Amino acid sequence: MSAKALDKTPFLMTAPGVIFFIMLLGVPMLMTFLLSLHSYDFTTGIQPDWTISNYIEVLGDPYFHKIFGRTFGLALLVTVICVLIGVPEAYVLAHLPNPWRSVFLLVVLGPLLISVVVRTLGWALFFGGKGVLTMIASGLGFGEEPVSLMFTFTGMTIALVHVLVPFMVISVWASLQKIDPQSEDAALTLGASKLTVLYRITLPQVMPGILSGSIIVFALTASAFATPAIIGGRRMKVVATAAYDEYLSTLNWPLGAAIAVILLVVNIVIIVSYNKLVERRFAKVFE
Amino acid sequence: MRRLGPIALCFHALFVAFILAPLLMVVAVSFTDKGYLSLPTDGLSLRWFRAILDNPDFIDAFWVSVWLALVSATIAVIIAVPASLAIARKKFPGREVIAAFLLSPLMIPHLVLGVAFLQFYSKIGLGGSFYGLLAAHVILITPYALRLALASATGLPREAEDAALTLGASRFTVFRRITLPLILPGVAGGWLLSFITSFDELTMSVFVASPATQTLPVRMYHHITQTIDPLIASVSTVLIVLTFGVMLILDRFYGLDKIFVGKG
């Protein structure tokens, strides 16, 4: 084999993608990283110097601490809620008789295809000062004062759970499909109660699905833009909306680039370390 | 099949209500006959759907999105098909690196892609152009097309192609008559998923699009940050109905669950 000339075909077949990606992904990403190493002056713009002052500013400033803290707190909370409601829902879906199973699978997954803007708009209509929440509150006799979840952490959490929970459901659903239903029967005949079967047999087998769903939900929440921008607004800034403002309002591109780089690095670190964890923990147990 | 208890079914009903509530809310508000946000308690009206016709910027943005999604999904598939065949079928040095590279946009937050393209295009003078937007979308959606193509190419029976070769077919004939028809479902599914992903994309496009090349989500986003009115609800309702149609097609031919496993 070693004497044979290297087959060029696979390189030719992947070349269009690779060249396109180097020029239009590699170069812009590199430029963003380099940009983050310049300083910025509000009168003269981007400086030609090299500095890590942007990173120091982002990592040292309590203002950014608050934003990063809020973002990852939000991501954690949304992930936990998605686990708490998405896992049982996937279980219910898997045990529904057809045709209900197909119908509700469509209902639960279908929203993933609908623009995030539209889905968030729905919650904005609920949350707004003249929204349904206010109507319900006044109907229940809580007075005419508007009840609003707009520009609140709670509002963002609810809307993001709605946007992202289908990813948890589908991930757990896929794991559930792989379970041998006889393994649950086997545990039952060995004397386990239904609750024990759920806890000791079913749940451990869908753990990989729960973990991969969690990582998807966490990563997408941490970098979410549309929902925090519409529901959270300027009052509840997260990393993505803060970077957006640096770029398009303050025009401090180098600082915005530094925020983007940090977000990217955190994102990749989380995904990669998750994959390592799964490999170590589950390699012997599951395919 | 084990029966579900009443608690499980109650939970399920609440969950489904939670999923549908905001969508139903949007649809309900779009039928109001009032000039402000309200539920259509005094009867249904189509005035806000007629109002879309008086707002050409939404219609223009819609066509930008459709055209952008059509072209970018097609380019993504053209890139993905040969790449998927090489990656799935051949062993060559750098194979895994190339695969990871072509799938890497999945790991990059759209915001990061957006700021990267914003700076890049302003440097090379493509800022706000349709072609810049197009290239950015191709980068974003190629991984989706690639992943579905890879799944089909991996499951391809080698023997069928070998059999065709021994029966006297040329390499190109084998590709055209055996390989392509076998991976076509995956490729078509990948195209459709790419189309929808491009059509719905907001975060990256918001950085790259200029007022002249605004996509529908970007147009809607800017509208919502200014004002939330029944007009945006009626535009959204139209989108929901269109998406529902696409969803039925996707589910009919591929099964939604198969397409979404591992998306994101």
Add this chain to the structure above:
Amino acid sequence: MSFLTLESLNKEFGDFTAVRDMNLTIEQGEFISLLGPSGCGKTTTLQMIAGLLPPTRGKILLDGKDITKTPPNKRGLGIVFQSYALFPHMTATENVAFGLEMRGVAKVERMDRARVALDQVKLGQFAHRYPKEMSGGQRQRVALARALVIEPPVLLLDEPLSNLDAKLREEMRIELRLLQQDIGVTTILVTHDQEEALSMSDRIVVMKDGDMAQIAAPLDLYERPLNTFVSDFVGKTNLIKARAAAGSQGQSVVIVDGHADTLTQNLTLALPGEALIEGESVTLSIRPEKFLMSKEGPGHKVEVQASIFMGASWLYRVNSPMGELFVTQPNTGAAGYAKGDTAYLSWPDDAVMLFSEAA
């Protein structure tokens, strides 16, 4: 006294009756097989005994107690599933110890007993492997150990050997049977493999379309099937269409109509048995290995159409006065008949089974 009793057990799925009026009594320590083609109701029966499916009607009694309504986790029966149904996230030991844990056995003791059970199925050195790291045969043994360690009154085996390759399957048959006799556990095996049922059971229940076609010990079942279905499903046989003729006392006379391509005359056979109603359609069954084949006779002249060497035996397809027949002859070391050879076929009187039903 019977140990396990099924009393007019019925299972219906909508309009479809999967099991109809099943009555069966099983003695303690007995090995019973439920044998039948897929869809005959054998697995449904097993699931009802296990408590995984509620019967539509009827009762299940275990050691005199009615367990029809007892949930599966309170029945205490041991089951080996077709897919083995091992818990993929537990090691072999943890799998085996699970049932003991559910019974509140203390950790040290249950680990000890799990180890003993694994030794019993010769898997001692694989105690800490996960199912994924074991072969099909090893997984099968873990499943067996897991079912036996709880010392169940009844062991239920659902096609336990069907996922193993042919050679391993034969070894496991012997091993499983010896282990069962050793422990003395009452065992019910569900299988579609007649060889498996014949080689392992004390008694076999042949099922067809939800009904019991016959219950008998293996040899009886093979030699004295009650109907054409059993004779054809258990072992190989030649089914020959015939019609009854007038016979005298203690003798049935049948006529096999001549086949245009093999002989022009009708063949009349006299068999021991009751006289038949003249003109009735009947079926004869003769097993391939019951024939005696010779070069010179005596017997009916046949022509060899195909000849296949099977190692231990020869399989021939011959054209005979009774139509096309399959004939097996032991390999004696000499050359067999070749295609186109003429030979003579005879058989002992008791080799022919007569069924008063059209084939």
